[in-house]
Amino acid sequence: MEFKATELRLGLPGTEEKENKIMNLSVKNNKRQLPQTSEESVSISKVSNDQQVESSSAAPPSKAKIVGWPPIRSYRKNSLQEAEVGGIFVKVSMDGAPYLRKIDLRIYGGYPELLKALETMFKLTIGEYSEREGYKGSEYAPTYEDKDGDWMLVGDVPWDTFYFICSMFATSCKRLRIMKGAEARGLGCGV
């Protein structure tokens, strides 16, 4: 276990089953790089209020789509998809919070602005990134899912690269996840 922890690797160092869970999620997510992505966004089975904490990271079964529901004109649905063209939209979730935010990366000039925005949005402190120690001192670690479906610590790659990765599939919505607690601490050991 110790040996593994010091191993240089991409993605989350840590337990195997966590990796599998996330791989499941990302395998599903990888299928989302299609024009109609907004129709296939990550779906989570209905969460009752007391189960909030655990389930936001669970790999969800996607529900069968009902024709004509919700009642939104196709004109509007198509327009929403059109509107996303040109923007670089990323869905941000935080472990423990039962809601998502959608942000347009073009608004931010670099990591400091992005992190500040996340801190404001989710009312938490992430702190500063250091290559050696990640976001030490914070309970939270912002991660993103790269093109191979691996979860990376935000800040590991230069901003331009990160921006590019997120913009690569212009019509799909990439995912940013603010991990909390043990999982967060498990990151940032990529020496």
Add this chain to the structure above:
Amino acid sequence: MDHSFPQKVLEHLFSFIDSNKDRNAISLVSKSWYEIERRSRKKIFIGNCYAVSPTTVIKRFPELRSITLKGKPHFADFNLVPDGWGGYVYTWIEAMAVSVPLLEEIRLKRMVVTDESLELIAKSFKNFKVLVFISCDGFSTDGLEAIASNCRNLKELNLQESEVEDLSGDWLCYFPDSYTSLVSLNISCLNNEVNLSALEALLGRCPNLQTLCLNHAVPLDKLPSLLSQCPQLVELGTGVYSTEEMHPDVLSSLITAFSGCKQLKSLSGFWNVLPSYLPALYPICSRLTSLNLSYAIIQSSDIVKLIGQCPNLLRLWVLDYIEDVGLEAVAASCKDLQELRVFPSDPSCLELNNALTERGLVSVSKGCPKLQSVLYFCRQMSNAALSAIAQIRPNLTRFRLCILEPHTPDYLTLQPLDSGFGAIVEHCKDLQRLSLSGLLTDRVFEYIGTHAKKLEMLSVAFAGDSDLGLHYVLSGCENLRKLEIRDCPFGDEALLANAAKLETMRSLWMSSCSVSYGACKLLGQKMPKLNVEVIDESGPPDSRPDSCPVEKLYIYRSIAGPRLDMPGFVWTMGDDSSRKLELDVAGVEAQFRNL
């Protein structure tokens, strides 16, 4: 009584009566009033193009100048009506081209228009002024070329939300240089670029232009020069509201351009917003009465900054990015708000989004005393919230709530939302339109039937337990005109028991319910003044037992008999032999009364 007034006097009096309802009432007073009224009627509204034939309309109203026609059922908006169902306007245009050459206005909703129809309009009506196509389809920019070339007196061209085959942006060039009468242009639905220099020249030579709605292909850096051609605009739909990178000079020219538009009251468009350009709107915010941000992906904080400066807003359309906190700001700033629509940014996402909940709607209901019309998509609701809204806002006339996941109960009590909606219909005595969602039993329909006496349109999905639900509505809602139902366990009994009610309504739509083919046949036979149409894409219903439920059912009253343009998947029930009804004047009047 009418002997004491000469015809000329009556004609003069009637010329002050504009509304269709009033005109219909006048026509029922006596035979001579009927005659005088019909000969002077200029505008007609036909809520269902299949309810009456073009010939009948033209014969009765020879002085027609303006016609409004609606075609497909409302659920066509949500892809529930298969392509090719109908709603073709051509036969109407054809008939009017011959007999009503002085026609000036055509307004269509959910109809199929072809380039041939457009060409026929362009060459048949010399004084043509207004063309409005809401949610129509079937035509291309080629047809628009014909309109642009020929309609010298055109004032309004509005293609709102229509599906247009966009072959070329040059159709705009077909407006001749001598053409200057444009008042309203809405091309927001077009996908491709229009010829911008032609557009700019057009705007420059039309001094009466009040409405301009651009499409998303018009780049933001072109907007200032376009606006400078028409600073008298009252209503503007922007194109895309962002650039690759923020340019300060684009921002400053936008500020100048907007400040120059002293009459601007209504804004829409805003596809793809870069928030740094929103401050360009601040100088005009205080004048705004209508703001449509429902295509704009911007954060709540940016929306709030904008709306905080719009105290005179009457109408606000937004995406759920506004969140509860944004709606609280609306409640605080927009005291004159009459209409609120909140659309879902991610409709297929089933994740709970606590940032927009029932709380936002309650805030606006509490803070905006003039709120009348609500369309709200959300993921959770409670009976308590609905009751609060009902009691504090009894002046609501339109209430459409869509809880995204079907069968969602009150999230606090896990009970059905019957009592919440019951409170709405009980307190909002002038409610005209209602859309239900969430977990609902027959109870809610009992409340509706008991209280919703002014209700004209009801939309129901995934609700109810039995035929009793449908029966309550059909037997209780005296003013019901349109009823549309999907995925509810309603069957034959309530429908057949309330057959007579259907003749007092414009239409009934039922899909994925439990109405049997046999009942449809019976209804069609019993009720000759109804067209009972079965839509079934899985093959002729005859090939299955009568007890099998039909896929979709559309019933509407008509004096034109069964329609002749049905596609292969639509069957009319009842006596199929030509049922052209020879109705006397009284019969026609009765039908027109509530059309």
